[in-house]
Amino acid sequence: MGAYCNGDFTSSPNYTFSSSQDFRFSKHVHDNVHGNIYLDPLFLKFIDTEEFQRLRDLKQLGLAHMVYPGAVHSRFEHSLGVYWLAGEAVHKIKSHQGYELDIDRFDVQTVKLAGLLHDVGHGPFSHLFERGFLPRVLNGSKWSHEQMSVKMIDHIVDNHHIEIDSETIKRVKEMILASSEFTLPKSTREKQFLYDIVANGRNEIDVDKFDYIVRDCRACGLGCNFQFQRLMETMRVLGDEICYRAKDYLTIHKLFATRADLYRTVYTHAKVKAIELMVVDALLKANDYLDITSHVQDPSQYWKLDDTIIKTIETAPDQELRESRDLILRIRRRDLYQFCNEYAVPKDKIENFKDVTAQDIVCSQKNAAVILREEDVAVSNVRIDLTHGRHNPLERIKFFKDYESEEKFSIPDDRISHLLPTSYQDMIVRVYSKKPELVGAVSEAFENFQLKTYGIKAQVCATPEKKKRRI
Numbered sequence: 001m002g003a004y005c006n007g008d009f010t011s012s013p014n015y016t017f018s019s020s021q022d023f024r025f026s027k028h029v030h031d032n033v034h035g036n037i038y039l040d041p042l043f044l045k046f047i048d049t050e051e052f053q054r055l056r057d058l059k060q061l062g063l064a065h066m067v068y069p070g071a072v073h074s075r076f077e078h079s080l081g082v083y084w085l086a087g088e089a090v091h092k093i094k095s096h097q098g099y100e101l102d103i104d105r106f107d108v109q110t111v112k113l114a115g116l117l118h119d120v121g122h123g124p125f126s127h128l129f130e131r132g133f134l135p136r137v138l139n140g141s142k143w144s145h146e147q148m149s150v151k152m153i154d155h156i157v158d159n160h161h162i163e164i165d166s167e168t169i170k171r172v173k174e175m176i177l178a179s180s181e182f183t184l185p186k187s188t189r190e191k192q193f194l195y196d197i198v199a200n201g202r203n204e205i206d207v208d209k210f211d212y213i214v215r216d217c218r219a220c221g222l223g224c225n226f227q228f229q230r231l232m233e234t235m236r237v238l239g240d241e242i243c244y245r246a247k248d249y250l251t252i253h254k255l256f257a258t259r260a261d262l263y264r265t266v267y268t269h270a271k272v273k274a275i276e277l278m279v280v281d282a283l284l285k286a287n288d289y290l291d292i293t294s295h296v297q298d299p300s301q302y303w304k305l306d307d308t309i310i311k312t313i314e315t316a317p318d319q320e321l322r323e324s325r326d327l328i329l330r331i332r333r334r335d336l337y338q339f340c341n342e343y344a345v346p347k348d349k350i351e352n353f354k355d356v357t358a359q360d361i362v363c364s365q366k367n368a369a370v371i372l373r374e375e376d377v378a379v380s381n382v383r384i385d386l387t388h389g390r391h392n393p394l395e396r397i398k399f400f401k402d403y404e405s406e407e408k409f410s411i412p413d414d415r416i417s418h419l420l421p422t423s424y425q426d427m428i429v430r431v432y433s434k435k436p437e438l439v440g441a442v443s444e445a446f447e448n449f450q451l452k453t454y455g456i457k458a459q460v461c462a463t464p465e466k467k468k469r470r471i
Helices: 041-047 052-055 075-101 105-117 127-137 143-159 167-174 207-220 228-234 247-265 270-290 311-317 320-332 356-360 434-456
Strands: 027-031 037-041 236-238 241-245 338-344 377-386 424-433
Touching: 027 075, 037 041, 037 075, 037 167, 041 052, 041 105, 052 143, 075 207, 075 236, 105 143, 105 167, 105 320, 127 270, 143 167, 143 236, 167 338, 228 241, 228 247, 228 338, 236 270, 241 247, 247 377, 270 311, 270 320, 270 377, 270 424, 311 320, 338 434, 356 377, 356 434, 424 434
Parallel strands: none
Antiparallel strands: 027 037, 236 241, 338 424, 377 424
8 A cells, every 4th residue: 555645556455456346347447546447337328428528628626737737637537536436435345244234236336326426517627616706606596516416417317318217316416415515314314324435424534535635646746645445444334324443543634634735735725726816707707708607507508618618718809708818818928916915814713704805905905005996906715624614523433443342432632642733724814916016005905904803914925026936
C-alpha cells in the first residue's frame, strides 16, 4: 500500500480486487489510480451515452489547473473510480457479512450504479457553477447537482431506452441524494448501511471522498498518506451502520485532515479563487445573451453545458459577449483580479459570522481620493472544515473494539489525542481588486472594515504592487 497518492495502488499486495467478482464477461479500462476497472454490460449502457460522456469535458477541480497544471482530470474518471470503489466496498461487506445482512445481487448493482452516476448532474467548473454562478441568477430558488443527477438518470433511461427495473432506479436515486438535504428520512429505508457507501450523510465517510482525495492529491503532485484501503478491509456493519475498528481512528482523522488540507492548498487557493471570481463575472455578463440558466432545469438541454462554454464565449464574435470575452482574455494573459489581503475570522466569531460583501468593503472607505464602487471589489468568503462545521467529525462515527464484540461506540475527543485541533473550522475572508490601480484603495478599505468589525487588522499578506507575476 503506497504512502503517497501519486502511485499505482494496484502494484501493492494490499490493494487487490474482490475475488468474489467474475470479470470474464466485463470490459475494462485502466485507471491511473485504481488500475483495471471492470465494466459490466448494464453499466456500459449508461456510460456509452452522450450525457455520461459529457463528464469528460468537466474538469474534476474546475479551474484549479490554472494554478496546478496537472489538475486536468475529469468527472468521467472520478465517476469510474467511485463506481469501482463502491463495488469493492459492497463486495467486501458481502464476503464478510453477506449471510447475516442478506446482501443480494440487487443491492450490489444499485450501489455500483449510484457510484457511477452520482456526479452526472454536475455543472461546468466543478462547484463554481452551483455555488458561485447559479445563486446569483436563480433568485433564491434551490438547485443542486445531486437533484440534477436524479433528473439526468431518468432522462438517460428514457432517451436511450435502457431496460432496467424501476425499483433499481428508485434506489439509485435515493442513494445519490443520501447526503443532501433532499434525502429520505432514514427510518423509511431498508439496509440503511448501503446508503452510506457512496454519499454518506450520516458521518461523511464514503467512497466518493476515498476516490477524489487520492485522485486530486495525485494530480496536483501532493503527498497523501491517507490509506482508504485499511478502512475498506476492516469496516463492519453493526446495527445497520458501517462501523470501524477503534484502532483505526487516526486513519479516519487523516481522511478529514487530508481533505481540509486540499481545500486550503488547492480548492480555495487564493489565485484559484481569483480566477473563479472572474469566470463567475464572465458567466453573469454572458447569461442574458446565451441564456445559460434556461438549461439548468431541463436535462435534455443541461447535458450540453460543460467547461467548453469558456471557449464559446472566447471565440464568439458577438458584440453582446464583448465584456465576457475581455474577462476571459484577461485570464489568458494572467491579468487577474489582484489579491489585496485576507483575514481569518476569530474563532469566537465564527458561529454568528455573516458573509462579507463588496458593499461592506466600499462602505468602509475613508479616503475620498479614490472613490470605490461595488463593481471594483470582489470578496471570497472561504469556509474550511473537517466536514462537520465547528465540530469534530469523529463524534458521528461508530467504532467497535474487535471482531468478537457486537457493541458499537463513539470515541470522545479527550480519548483520541491531545494533539488534535481544538477548533475544526476556519473562516477566511479574502478581498480582491478588479483593477490593478485600485489595489491600494481596496486594501485600505478592507483594513478599515476589519478594524470596525473586530477591532484589529489583518497581517499584511500581499503588497499592493500592480503587475506582479504569479503562477
